[in-house]
Amino acid sequence: MGIPFVDLKAQFRAYEAEIREQIDSVLQSSQFILGPKGADLERRLAAYVGAKHAFGCSSGTDALLLALMAYGVGSGDEIITTPFTFIATAEVIALAGAKPVFVDIEPGTYNIDPLKVEEALTKKTRGIIAVSLYGQCADLESILKISSEYGIFVIEDGCQSFGAARNGKMSCGFPQVGTTSFFPSKPLGCFGDGGMVFTSDDGIANRISGLRNHGQWERYRHRAIGINGRLDDLQAAVLLAKFPHFPAEAERRAAAGARYSVSLGDVVTVPAIAPGNTHVYAQYSIRTDRRDELAAHLSENGVPTAIHYPVPLHRQEAFAHLGYGEDDFPVSSAVSREILSLPMSAFLSREDQDEVIRQVLRFFGK
Ligand SMILES: *Cc1c(COP(=O)(O)O)cnc(C)c1O
Numbered sequence: 001m002g003i004p005f006v007d008l009k010a011q012f013r014a015y016e017a018e019i020r021e022q023i024d025s026v027l028q029s030s031q032f033i034l035g036p037k038g039a040d041l042e043r044r045l046a047a048y049v050g051a052k053h054a055f056g057c058s059s060g061t062d063a064l065l066l067a068l069m070a071y072g073v074g075s076g077d078e079i080i081t082t083p084f085t086f087i088a089t090a091e092v093i094a095l096a097g098a099k100p101v102f103v104d105i106e107p108g109t110y111n112i113d114p115l116k117v118e119e120a121l122t123k124k125t126r127g128i129i130a131v132s133l134y135g136q137c138a139d140l141e142s143i144l145k146i147s148s149e150y151g152i153f154v155i156e157d158g159c160q161s162f163g164a165a166r167n168g169k170m171s172c173g174f175p176q177v178g179t180t181s182f183f184p185s186k187p188l189g190c191f192g193d194g195g196m197v198f199t200s201d202d203g204i205a206n207r208i209s210g211l212r213n214h215g216q217w218e219r220y221r222h223r224a225i226g227i228n229g230r231l232d233d234l235q236a237a238v239l240l241a242k243f244p245h246f247p248a249e250a251e252r253r254a255a256a257g258a259r260y261s262v263s264l265g266d267v268v269t270v271p272a273i274a275p276g277n278t279h280v281y282a283q284y285s286i287r288t289d290r291r292d293e294l295a296a297h298l299s300e301n302g303v304p305t306a307i308h309y310p311v312p313l314h315r316q317e318a319f320a321h322l323g324y325g326e327d328d329f330p331v332s333s334a335v336s337r338e339i340l341s342l343p344m345s346a347f348l349s350r351e352d353q354d355e356v357i358r359q360v361l362r363f364f365g366k
Contacts, residue, residue: 002302003343003352006185010347015241022237034213037236042196044243049162049173051198053205055212056231060159060181061088062212063195064129066229067155067177068096070207073126080120081129081157082112083313083324084332089131089157090313098126100322102314104329108272110134110285110339113331114142121146127153132161132171134308135187135253135280136273140166140174147176155179159195160282162188163250167276172198182231182239187253187280188246190235249346250280256348257281263357267364268294269338283308284344286360291340297363298342303356306341 004010012019026037038056046054057063073079077098081089082105090100103116110133117128128147130138140156147154154174158164159181161171172178180186182194199205207224210217215226257279261270269287273279285308288294295305312332314324327333342356 003304003348003355004345005304005306005343007345007347008184008189011242011345014347015245018241019238022241023234026233026237032233034230035233035236037233037240038231041231041236041239041243044240045196046198048243049170049178049198051173051178052200052202053208054196054198055205055208056236057179057195057197057212058229058231059193060157060179060183060186060195061092062227062229063159063179063181063197064088064155064157065092065095065227066208066212067179067197067199067204068092068098068127069211069226070177070204071127071153073098076124077126078122078124079127079129080112080117080125082131082332083315083329084110084309084335085131085133085157085313086159086309087313087316087318088159089129090319093129094319099124100313100319101125102322102324102329104331105133105335106139107331107335109136109138109274109277110335111136111138111274112143114139114146117143117146121150121152125150125152127155129155129157131157131159132164134271134285135161135282136164136271136277137161137166137171137174139274144175153177159183159186161280162186163246163280165278166274172196173200176201177204182235187250187282188239188242190238190242192235194231194235194239196231252346253281253344254279256344256346256353257284259353260284260286260342260357264360267361267366281344283341285339285341287335287338288340289338290363291338294360294363295340298356298359301359301362303359304343307336307339308341309339310336312336 212229
């Protein structure tokens with residue numbers, strides 16, 4: 001048995017009775033869509049992140065799309081984000097009919113560089129999607145300051161950072177909107193696709209509540225063009241069973257990451273945690289200019305790895321129409337060549353952590 005990259009099987013075994021009980025209660029009630037489990041989950045997670053409202057969504061992608069729709073984003077608008085993220089962040093901007101405007105990342109945290117944001121502002125800029133990549137918050141104070149100065153909105157893409165804190169505030173709970181994903185391998189995952197959008201803005205909350213349900217605020221009265229963007233109650237039930245264990249899991253992930261960093265800091269670039277941040281390590285990602293050789297060595301020795309992300313978005317065919325050049329975002333491009341994610345989960349045993357560390361050190365002759 002090799003080391004699992006994300007150990008979902010061990011997690012299921014640990015909570016199996018609670019998960020089955022929650023699922024069974026949905027099956028008994030036959031309330032599958034916009035039922036009591038979803039509402040209960042929304043209340044609990046809103047309280048956890050410190051937001052006034054939460055809306056379960058069909059995915060993290062739809063949570064982002066709904067946030068843009070709630071702000072009325074469309075043709076002629078520009079939304080600023082980084083090219084070093086999962087495609088969904090920028091895909092929804094284009095889906096909403098707007099133009100993604102990329103700015104480069106900070107070399108330490110791989111999150112959006114607030115100084116670069118100011119340079120990219122135009123009269124058409126409507127908002128910023130700040131991704132809290134790998135599990136630590138972006139510099140949201142600086143981004144929110146720009147947003148209030150220029151009258152534009154901020155969405156935190158917290159699809160990887162649910163459970164992380166920044167200066168005592170939880171990811172997804174910052175003003176104005178935060179979104180997360182419950183894709184199975186995310187820090188808090190369900191058994192399929194799911195996501196959530198959080199806000200403390202009553203107006204935006206009201207828009208999202210109808211937009212995620214076909215633009216209905218009242219049954220069969222469609223006041224706006226919406227989507228089928230709801231989280232179903234079976235997924236909410238799984239999350240209700242897992243959530244009580246989540247804070248302890250986040251601590252175990254952070255502890256595993258800290259052990260990696262102490263042991264590997266001499267041979268590779270380990271994740272830099274910005275002052276005031278905690279890290280949930282949705283991905284534990286190191287950097288080395290011998291990335292591909294290291295990945296091959298680890299694979300041969302039973303240690304799975306992944307690359308998040310090998311091709312920055314400005315070089316993706318889907319965004320060729322934006323007209324960016326290969327060399328436009330040098331930090332993003334350099335990081336995409338050197339980044340490598342190691343096995344990480346709350347159920348990664350100490351022995352497996354030691355084996356990962358041993359194999360990385362062995363590659364570097366240590
Ligand atoms: C996973 C992810 C998404 C999309 O979430 P889905 O639930 O897979 O749709 C968006 N942004 C980031 C940064 C992600 O990691």
